[in-house]
Amino acid sequence: MLPLSAAQRAELLPTLAGWAPCPPRDAVRKVFEFEDFGAAWSFMSRVALAAERMNHHPEWANVWNRVEVVLTTHDAGGLSMLDIELARCIDRHAAQAGARHH
Numbered sequence: 368m369l370p371l372s373a374a375q376r377a378e379l380l381p382t383l384a385g386w387a388p389c390p391p392r393d394a395v396r397k398v399f400e401f402e403d404f405g406a407a408w409s410f411m412s413r414v415a416l417a418a419e420r421m422n423h424h425p426e427w428a429n430v431w432n433r434v435e436v437v438l439t440t441h442d443a444g445g446l447s448m449l450d451i452e453l454a455r456c457i458d459r460h461a462a463q464a465g466a467r468h469h
């Protein structure tokens with residue numbers, strides 16, 4: 368998997384609402400808040416299945432109703448197209464689960 372080019376970054380990163388750079392890593396980060404732990408865990412279960420199908424996995428942490436997600440591609444040494452696709456997929460699941468983001 369190739370890292371994103373400068374042109375791809377300029378075009379694609381601004382389309383990912385709420386996803387912020389995560390220096391010093393070449394990664395993006397977003398924090399989601401749900402109604403309660405059950406809603407957060409349900410979201411994580413759905414994203415886990417999608418991530419497995421993509422063979423591309425989030426780095427994430429859960430505390431009660433809060434899920435912090437970091438996306439990067441180890442194989443590429445930074446952001447790749449897979450991170451863009453996974454971020455879009457995560458945003459769809461978060462919207463369905465009624466998440467708010469920070």
Ligand SMILES: C[C@H](O)[C@H](O)[C@H]1CNC2=NC(N)=NC(=O)C2=N1
Pocket residue numbers: 422423424425426438439440441442443
């Ligand atoms: C061996 C395995 O296919 C690879 O390690 C895959 C799995 N999931 C992955 N997920 C992420 N986020 N980055 C990777 O580089 C990656 N690589």
